[in-house]
Amino acid sequence: MTKPRVAIFDFACCEGCQLQIVNMEEEILDLIGAVDVVEWREAMSEQNREYDIAIIEGSITRPEDAKRLEIIRSRCKILIALGACATLGGVNKLKNNFDLNEVKRCVYGKDADMPHLETMPTKAVHEVVDVDFKIHGCPIDRKEFGMVIRALLLGKKPMVPDYPVCVECKAKENVCLYEYDKICLGPIIRAGCGARCPSNGFRCFGCRGYVDHPNVDAAREVMDKYGLTVEDLRQKMVLFGCEQGPTV
Amino acid sequence: MSKNISINVHHVTRVEGHGNIVVNVKEGKIEKCEWQVPEAPRFFEAMVRGRRYDDIQTIVSRICGICSITHSLAATKAVEDAMGIKVSEQADKLRILMHYSEQLQSHTLHVGYLVAPDLFNAPSVVPLVPKAPDAVKTIIRVHRIANTWSDLLAGRTTHPVTLIPGGLTKIPTEQELRELKKTLEATVKDLVAICEVVHSVAGNLPKFERETEYVSLKMTNPPTYTFYHGDITSTDNGDGLAPIRDWQKVANEYMSAQSTAKWCKWHRDSYMVGALARFNNNAELLSPLGKKVAEMFGLKKGNTNPFMNNIAQLAEAAHVVETSIRMIDELLTKGLTQEKVKVSPRAGCGSGCVEAPRGILFHTYEFDKSGNCVYGNMCIPTNQNHANIQKDFEKLVPQFMHLGQEGLRQTMEMLVRAYDPCISCSTHFLNVEFV
Numbered sequence: 058m059t060k061p062r063v064a065i066f067d068f069a070c071c072e073g074c075q076l077q078i079v080n081m082e083e084e085i086l087d088l089i090g091a092v093d094v095v096e097w098r099e100a101m102s103e104q105n106r107e108y109d110i111a112i113i114e115g116s117i118t119r120p121e122d123a124k125r126l127e128i129i130r131s132r133c134k135i136l137i138a139l140g141a142c143a144t145l146g147g148v149n150k151l152k153n154n155f156d157l158n159e160v161k162r163c164v165y166g167k168d169a170d171m172p173h174l175e176t177m178p179t180k181a182v183h184e185v186v187d188v189d190f191k192i193h194g195c196p197i198d199r200k201e202f203g204m205v206i207r208a209l210l211l212g213k214k215p216m217v218p219d220y221p222v223c224v225e226c227k228a229k230e231n232v233c234l235y236e237y238d239k240i241c242l243g244p245i246i247r248a249g250c251g252a253r254c255p256s257n258g259f260r261c262f263g264c265r266g267y268v269d270h271p272n273v274d275a276a277r278e279v280m281d282k283y284g285l286t287v288e289d290l291r292q293k294m295v296l297f298g299c300e301q302g303p304t305v
Numbered sequence: 306m307s308k309n310i311s312i313n314v315h316h317v318t319r320v321e322g323h324g325n326i327v328v329n330v331k332e333g334k335i336e337k338c339e340w341q342v343p344e345a346p347r348f349f350e351a352m353v354r355g356r357r358y359d360d361i362q363t364i365v366s367r368i369c370g371i372c373s374i375t376h377s378l379a380a381t382k383a384v385e386d387a388m389g390i391k392v393s394e395q396a397d398k399l400r401i402l403m404h405y406s407e408q409l410q411s412h413t414l415h416v417g418y419l420v421a422p423d424l425f426n427a428p429s430v431v432p433l434v435p436k437a438p439d440a441v442k443t444i445i446r447v448h449r450i451a452n453t454w455s456d457l458l459a460g461r462t463t464h465p466v467t468l469i470p471g472g473l474t475k476i477p478t479e480q481e482l483r484e485l486k487k488t489l490e491a492t493v494k495d496l497v498a499i500c501e502v503v504h505s506v507a508g509n510l511p512k513f514e515r516e517t518e519y520v521s522l523k524m525t526n527p528p529t530y531t532f533y534h535g536d537i538t539s540t541d542n543g544d545g546l547a548p549i550r551d552w553q554k555v556a557n558e559y560m561s562a563q564s565t566a567k568w569c570k571w572h573r574d575s576y577m578v579g580a581l582a583r584f585n586n587n588a589e590l591l592s593p594l595g596k597k598v599a600e601m602f603g604l605k606k607g608n609t610n611p612f613m614n615n616i617a618q619l620a621e622a623a624h625v626v627e628t629s630i631r632m633i634d635e636l637l638t639k640g641l642t643q644e645k646v647k648v649s650p651r652a653g654c655g656s657g658c659v660e661a662p663r664g665i666l667f668h669t670y671e672f673d674k675s676g677n678c679v680y681g682n683m684c685i686p687t688n689q690n691h692a693n694i695q696k697d698f699e700k701l702v703p704q705f706m707h708l709g710q711e712g713l714r715q716t717m718e719m720l721v722r723a724y725d726p727c728i729s730c731s732t733h734f735l736n737v738e739f740v
């Protein structure tokens with residue numbers, strides 16, 4: 058059996074999700090044994106135009122990047138969106154809150170009109186091409202990445218949790234952050250991260266996106282219980298939630 | 306010697322982010338020699354506006370995945386400066402310990418995974434696995450230890466979640482610190498092993514000198530090889546120090562007609578930041594093992610070979626491990642206390658500065674009275690190195706032209722990698738047309 062050829066590409070992002078692949082450390086050597094990594098600019102100089110699986114990191118912010126992504130899509134059998142920038146648009150979507158000409162002027166002043174500064178509203182990968190699988194998170198969880206790749210190699214569909222972060226947080230017996238007057242997005246955000254942030258005393262800020270069917274009434278009850286408003290929650294949903302818009 | 310050379314490296318590999326090298330030599334005459342940055346701009350300075358003071362570090366941490374702890378620390382310090390927030394000695398020490406974990410992680414990644422293949426003449430670390438399995442495994446082990454160390458202090462490896470204005474959301478237990486100390490003590494011999502491997506191929510580092518200005522943090526009270534506290538210094542500035550708040554007078558960002566990326570200069574055409582800059586300003590303050598590593602490679606204060614930045618990183622890796630062992634002792638002797646962080650936002654403007662693994666980093670923010678951000682400005686190390694990379698290119702191309710097209714391209718790529726660029730730190734980066 059020939060090994061599947063894998064290529065990793067990056068668009069607008071911090072490249073922190075690729076770093077999580079590097080961070081698999083010893084395990085990556087096993088993975089490299091099972092697949093044929095044919096292109097990965099951040100880690101290797103080798104390049105190749107033929108691959109079976111394309112892994113896309115980052116969001117799409119320029120027309121030429123959308124074109125490049127379409128070419129990649131046409132060459133691969135399976136396309137995976139890697140990390141919040143690819144699955145949701147990530148923090149890059151904060152830009153969409155403003156008028157884009159004003160955004161350019163804010164950062165580049167009098168040089169804002171230079172043609173190479175052209176930018177478009179930030180898009181997630183699935184807003185440009187079809188996506189077969191999403192690996193959520195900012196950054197991704199390296200164990201989950203290994204799990205998804207292993208499942209694909211075995212011809213199985215990777216299982217991604219469709220329950221909220223609160224489920225994992227409760228299982229860890231954490232004291233609810235609302236008890237400390239912190240606004241946490243745990244009730245409506247997709248689990249799979251092991252409630253990493255609330256377990257460290259930091260509110261969930263929604264990097265894995267919403268669960269498929271968020272229990273909006275329950276979230277509203279939580280807000281009522283702690284004397285908070287929907288507006289307070291809305292404020293906290295903008296870091297990674299721009300794409301879907303507030304649903305509460 | 307070949308008279309015609311045409312190099313067009315579209316996206317240098319094994320660096321963080323996207324950069325191009327373009328060289329055109331006709332009849333032995335250099336017609337074009339440029340370092341270009343086509344990274345997609347992400348407009349962080351615009352995006353932070355309207356966001357709350359305690360969301361800033363979460364947003365700007367995403368400027369860079371490799372130095373996310375550094376960006377979070379710079380932002381948090383800037384918020385604290387703007388609002389007059391004091392941080393306890395314990396939180397300060399734990400933050401420095403967190404910051405050191407990132408220095409070790411990034412330096413190991415850079416020297417071990419990204420630079421070493423050049424020294425062994427391999428296209429990536431993958432073919433090195435069968436060639437030098439023990440060396441690769443040692444590098445992987447140190448990298449993993451640095452990551453576990455970040456996990457403990459920052460809550461996770463990339464994009465810290467324990468850091469908040471005023472302190473930390475969670476601190477490690479004394480038992481966890483004792484275990485970390487044991488791990489770090491055991492890491493010393495691995496670091497020495499890595500240094501020996503690099504030393505065996507250090508002859509492949511190009512011999513290239515160019516005098517320039519070196520800018521870094523400096524701390525005089527007490528004298529410390531600093532990554533976190535202190536003021537701005539330079540090899541061109543005598544004993545003079547510039548306060549952090551004046552960083553814009555140091556960086557002097559400007560547009561170049563030749564390149565479309567914003568460049569920086571202080572006392573001369575360009576300056577360099579990073580491990581070699583810190584070493585050139587603070588070498589005498591390195592830990593004993595850090596000094597020993599520098600000595601092993603003949604690295605002395607006043608070095609002007611940018612390729613030696615890789616070696617300065619090795620010396621710093623040893624330094625942060627040794628220094629952290631001592632700091633953990635200090636923390637354990639005093640005992641850890643659970644501190645409650647209470648912050649009331651207020652209007653103000655503040656700056657924060659820390660040394661990223663790849664050089665000095667500046668953040669400035671202004672907030673309204675309810676703590677919402679109205680202005681943000683960041684100046685990242687790679688940005689400050691652009692002009693210096695360009696100036697190096699201009700001297701390097703005539704000197705190494707005799708290597709021919711492939712040899713010259715390889716040397717130029719190695720030079721870019723030596724700077725450990727982190728190009729996704731997109732603030733201020735402009736896109737250029739491909740040649």
